[in-house]
Amino acid sequence: MxxxxxxxxxxxxxxxxxxxxxxxxxxxxxxxxxxxxxxxxxxxxxxxxxxxxxxxxxxxxxxxxxxxxxxxxxxPSDSTSKSELWVMDVLTGSSRRLLEVEWLVDALWSPRGDRLCLVTSRKRGDAHLYFEEDVPVWFNSKGFFDSEKAEFRVVDSASGAVLESFEESIPLIPLLTVAVWHGESLVYNSPSRENPFTKFTVRIREGGVSRDLFQDVSYTAVDSDGRTLLLHGKPKKAHHAEHSYIYLWDGGKVEALTEKYQWNNSWAPPKLGGDGFVYYVSAEEGRLALNRVGVDGYTQQRIIYDDCWVTMLDVSPANRVVYVKESPTQPAEVYMWSGSETQLTTYNTALAARLGFKPLNKLKYRSFDGLEIDGWYLKPQLDASKKAPLIVFIHGGPKGMYGYRFDFLGQLLAQKGYYVLYTNPRGSDGYDEEFAMRIMHRYGEEDFEDILKGADELIKRDGGVDPERMGVTGISGGGYLTNWAVTHTEKFKAAVSENGISNWFTMYTYSDIGYWFCRDLIGENPLESEEYRKLSPIYLAHKVNTPILFIHSVEDYRCPLEQSVSFHHLLKTLHKESYIAVFRKGDHAHSINGTPKHRLKRIKLIQQFFDAKLVRQQVGFTPKIET
Structure with missing residues (x-):
């Protein structure tokens, strides 16, 4: 055990x-x-x-x-905002300190290797206040923008001397490629404050002067071989749920490479190889597959199409690809592909073999209207004469995706005697674009029915599930659908809502993405659209009869803390069974990037709550989470 x-x-x-x-x-x-x-x-x-x-x-x-x-x-240096840039001689292993820099975002070698472009963030930095004249005022994992500017500093790679420096008033969005060298010029992406995920200006810096390459587009520059610029996104997105594809630009017309293959390519930045191919990840029915496509756009080859997720990659002109891969029973390792796959690391492999993680079972079914839905489940070791409780996991996004990845919490609960069900309801990634767009202005309606149908199908197909002991949980959009679940059914006897949404109007006014995301997903006019009330679980609090535990983190600016606090307060005034755990630190992704003790306490909270309500079926709840 x-x-x-x-x-x-x-x-x-x-x-x-x-x-x-x-x-x-x-x-x-x-x-x-x-x-x-x-x-x-x-x-x-x-x-x-x-x-x-x-x-x-x-x-x-x-x-x-x-x-x-x-x-x-x-x-990192001793200062929280400063870091040191070092250069290692890979043959000898010796390193030298090049310089110290504040708020470093990225470092890019020039094609000749004689220069480095350092991208840094510069804020007002007042000790007593933040000041902002635009929206949003903050951003998840960044904190307050505080009139942020991006500084591009080109330095000599041998001495660290500054050769050129310029600033741009652009938001530096986490996980977004900021800049790439294009020959001896620098191409950089400028997200719009209006919608920093789908509206960009792509600019080029030549001879000390910047100019626009593309205005008001939905793709960004992510790689270059000096002749061809690789673009990632779409020429123009009307909705955030649209897929991202790959395009090439050689100074003339922008050419589409992967639109014809239907799958979304947004999960990792694509890379140019030296063999006439572009390497990329596509979301396909629960897989994150590694593929390559010829720059002519006609030749596509699947490289890794196992039941797995390839989450990060890099490519050399020597036709070698390194990547991180995981599967339901194998936590992440580093691999290389060069005509065939080689596993480079075994850090987690021995542990996986020793513990024997449970295999993921496929559950494909048709929903209430005949739409085909993918689901998967973990099955506990079970005495043939007994039944076990079921916990339904709901992903976020809403354009997230479950599938062939390693999930520690799910494996832990299955090992402790629970069935664990994952589904990809309409609105999920991994299918065609129309499937992802099906929930616009109706989030929580048909997609929730898809999830319920999945639970019903599992109960029907596997006689070990106890339908009287079902729980539900989710993070972010999954937290929203957990809140929706307890206001629309009494099938669940326990719920854990994590960093979720209860009120779409305050989500619109308070979230770092709410001012554009909610108008797109819920309704264009928040002051007049009836969907903002209709789709908000908080207005149905009087219908809740399911014990619920809210988990939230103070520094979540994506689905802010008030979403859980408000719902909890209202439920308590209505004498409902509600509990809340607020982590003092951690952003929207605290379940992944919280400190070890933070993450351990979160897991213990969830396990203990479900044990109390679904196994012991006790009244009340007092966690024991000391570490």
């Missing part, structure tokens, strides 16, 4: 990079330190020929030089 602390025997792997020569790879290894409540981070550099490794303690953001002889990387 294993328990929640087993989470901290798993290591994290991120930011895989490969040198242009194809001889070296690098990645960031993160090991949890539960006692110290921190993560020990190490940059690993590995020879793909000999297996020899170099290490940089606390290193992150690895970037190989174009000649493959050096690796730039970052080490």
């Amino acid at each position: 294993w328990d929640s602390e087993t989470l901290f025997e798993l290591v994290g792997l991120s930011d895989p990079r490969i040198s242009r020569s194809g001889e070296w790879c690098a990645y960031v290894l993160s090991k949890p330190d539960l006692m110290g409540d921190k993560y020990d981070q190490t940059l690993v550099v590995r020879s793909l020929e000999s297996g020899e490794e170099r290490f940089a303690s606390k290193g992150y953001m690895p970037r190989f030089s174009p000649d493959s002889k050096h690796l730039g990387y970052v080490i």
